[in-house]
Amino acid sequence: xxxxxxxxxxxxxxxxxxxxxxxxxxxxxxxxxxxxxxxxxxxxxxxxxxxxxxxxxxxxxxxxxxxxxxxxxxxxxxxxxxxxxxxxxxxxxxxxxxxxxxxxxxxxxxxxxxxxxxxxxxxxxxxxxxxxxxxxxxxxx
Numbered sequence: 001x002x003x004x005x006x007x008x009x010x011x012x013x014x015x016x017x018x019x020x021x022x023x024x025x026x027x028x029x030x031x032x033x034x035x036x037x038x039x040x041x042x043x044x045x046x047x048x049x050x051x052x053x054x055x056x057x058x059x060x061x062x063x064x065x066x067x068x069x070x071x072x073x074x075x076x077x078x079x080x081x082x083x084x085x086x087x088x089x090x091x092x093x094x095x096x097x098x099x100x101x102x103x104x105x106x107x108x109x110x111x112x113x114x115x116x117x118x119x120x121x122x123x124x125x126x127x128x129x130x131x132x133x134x135x136x137x138x139x140x141x
Contacts (some may be wrong), residue, residue: 001042001101002077003139004031007055011070011129011136013119014120020125021117026056028094031103033077034098035091043101045141047108055135062114072119072127073102095122 011029014024023029030050050069054061062069075098079087092098097120109116119125 001036001038001045001046001105001141002033003027003050003078003138003141004074005050005053005055005139006129007052007132007135009130009132010128013070013072013117014128015120015123016061016128018039020123021070021072021087023070023104023115025068025069026132028053028055028069029127030069031074031077032069032071032102033074034101035078036093036097036100037099038093038101040101040104042141043104044108046139047095047112049141050105051109051112051114053137053139055137063112065101066113066115068115068117070117070119071102071106071109072125073098077095 006029008029037061051063052061075092078092081087
C-alpha cells in the first residue's frame with residue numbers, strides 16, 4: 001500500500017457538490033493507493049503507522065492529541081509515467097480488490113481510537129485542503 005500523507009489545518013472532500021468528509025481542525029489528509037499484492041496485513045500496518053506518525057505540531061501524532069484523519073482512495077498513486085506521456089495504471093489494484101483494503105485502513109484506524117472521515121470510493125471527488133507546514137510524506141508499507 002502507498003499513502004501520501006499531508007499535515008493539514010483543514011481538509012474536505014466533495015462529490016457532486018455535497019461534502020462527503022471533512023476535518024475542520026489540525027489533522028492528516030491521507031491519500032491511499034492499493035496494488036495487487038496488498039492484503040489486510042498491509043492495511044493494518046498502514047493504519048498503525050498513520051496513527052502514530054509524529055508530524056503534527058510539536059512532533060505529536062494523531063494518537064497523542066486525538067487529531068482526525070481524512071482518508072481518500074487514490075488509485076493514481078500507482079500510476080507509472082516513465083514511458084511516454086500517458087500514465088499506465090497497471091500497478092493499481094482493481095476496485096473490487098482495493099475498496100475493501102481502503103475500508104480496512106479506516107476500520108483499523110477507528111479500532112485504534114481515531115476519528116476518521118472518508119471520501120467516496122471510485123467517485124469523482126474534489127479534495128480541498130490547507131497544507132500545514134507544508135508537510136507531505138509518501139509512505140510505502
